[in-house]
Amino acid sequence: MERPFPTGSRSRRLLGGALAGVLTAGALAVGGIATAGSATAAEPNLVANPGFESGLSGWTCSGGSGRAVSSPVRSGSAALTATPAGSDQARCSQTVTVRPGSDYQLSAWVQGSYVYLGAQGTGTTDVSTWTPGGSGWQQLTTRFRTGPSTTSVTVYTHGWYGQSGYTADDLSLTGPGEPPEEPETPAVPSGLAVGGTTSGSVTLNWSAVPDATTYHVYQDGTRVQSVPGTSATVTGLAASTAYAFRVSAANSGGESPRSAPVTATTRPRDDGGPGTPDNGVPRHAVTGYWQNFDNGARVQKLREVQDAYDIIAVAFADSTATKGEIVFNLDPAVGYASEADFKADIAAKQAAGKSVIISVGGEIGNVIVNDSASATRFANSTWALMQEYGFDGVDIDLEHGINSTYLTQALRSLSAKAGDGLVVTMAPQTLDMQNTSSEYFKLALNIKDILTVVNTQYYNSGSMLGCDGKVYSQGTVDFLTALACIQLEGGLDASQVGLGVPASTRGAGSGYVSPSVVTAALDCLTRGTRCGSFKPSRTYPDLRGAMTWSTNWDATANNAWSSVVGPHVHNLP
Secondary structure, three states: OOOOOOOHHHHHHHHHOHHHHHHHHHHHHHHHHHOOOOOOOOOOEOOOOOOOOOOOOOOEEHHHOEEEEOOOOOOOOOEEEEOOEOOEOOOEEEEEEOOOOOEEEEEEEEEOOOEEEEEEOOOOOOEEEEEOOOOOOEEEEEEEEOOOOOOEEEEEEEOOOOOOOEEEEEEEEEOOOOOOOOOOOOOOOOOOEEEEEOOOOEEEEOOOOOOOOEEEEEEOOEEEEEEOOOEEEEOOOOOOOEEEEEEEEEEOOEEOOOOOOEEEEOOOOOOOOOOOOOOOOOOOEEEEEEEOOOOOOOOOOHHHOOOOOOEEEEEOOEEOOOOOOEEOOOOHHHOOOOHHHHHHHHHHHHHOOOEEEEEEEEOOOOOOOOOHHHHHHHHHHHHHHHHHHOOOEEEEEEOOOOOHHHHHHHHHHHHHHHOOOOEEEEOOEHHHHOOOOOHHHHHHHHOOOOOOEEEEEOOOOOOEEOOOOOEEOOOOHHHHHHHHHHHHOOOOOHHHEEEEEEOOOOOOOOOOOOHHHHHHHHHHHHHOOOOOOOOOOOOOOOOOEEEEEOHHHHHHOOOOOHHHHHHHHHOOO
């Protein structure tokens, strides 16, 4: 929250100016080297795990940005997907052994906009090539010659700032050298067991297998997931239904036979129908962030939070030096005499029918969850806070990049501990929900069966694309409706979509809209009335509601936001 996000002009300047110079220089270098000769078709591929059939084995992706996926793929059963975030370009690389003074050809098949392929440390001229985008798979190819003492080079792919995720498959480096030695096929996994169930998911655990880099999960005979660790959560299941699961181990040498099966039965659904679990949140709800600090807004105790708020997100938890772990430190500036008083206020709000959750992240906060160990620590430490303070759940407000694979694992583990009453909300920045390939959007879809609401921050973002492909300026009805439409048509239930806006002009750097604009957007989406130039093709009467930063800034402005938006949300159809 309150983190200004650069507008699209920065990316356009880079792509149109300095970047063009880099690309031109790279293209000239490649063109000059091509005349020196190229690898022959008979030479072996020197890249290990070139099709990502063994997950990310042999590859390193910056910031945990990459993962192996089963779709889309060009060949085989896997490919690489990586998503830039902030200043990280989602670079995935591998160091390959080569021979000095030799010619090599590097190629890859890619999908996406501004996808790069290159080689670094050649000892002569490092090379790269790129594609500006387009539909379908495109092949990138470049050539280089190694220096007189070069014995290894780093080959890589990456995306570009402000762009959505890219996909790569079938990388190849051909030239003099020995192909990587293939390991033996791993053994069959043992110890497969059910770790937990919800009405729509089953969590599985098993023992690690030596030399395995990937595990494939089978549901009733069909492969449904491939994961790098020894646990997985299968989602999208029907309530009160039995399923049989097996797991196999794989590496670049092959896939093991499948394990003995285990059977798991999902829980009954508490709410009697489709949608999110029954966790006490009203059908139409207002979310507000309560500030555990003094930044010039009116300081509140929780008991003073306006009654219009149904979900109160305590901002924020703090990270520790241990990756993935969070704690909560009550700020003395808030004025509580003791933590016991704070806990009593939480209980009183809950007795009044409100949900109080702990928020993770914010403008400067960051929690790194990018492997199985940190995912476990995140789940365990969040659960500990829920037990200590009585929080009803967690809000994900990470603004510095997330890893959807491992954060999914963490939230699944937390759900298994807390049960169907868990409240899970998210507050991504506008750019994070522009398309389904972003890490935030993937996280939301991954946990759809336990997700309460995504309240996208429709501010601090400049102009953005709506679901109709047109550009809309922030601070308008069209901006709110056309961008919310992306989520509503991208796979989330209407009950999982909320409109996040500042409570006052001081609550954000830009993007404030008057409460009347928020109510107009709500009516447009739920009733088809009061729309601007954009009108959705259908209505979404189950829309969850609205969110604001913050209850404190709302109080500073004499409750101008909650007194108008609150009753309107509660009276939606």
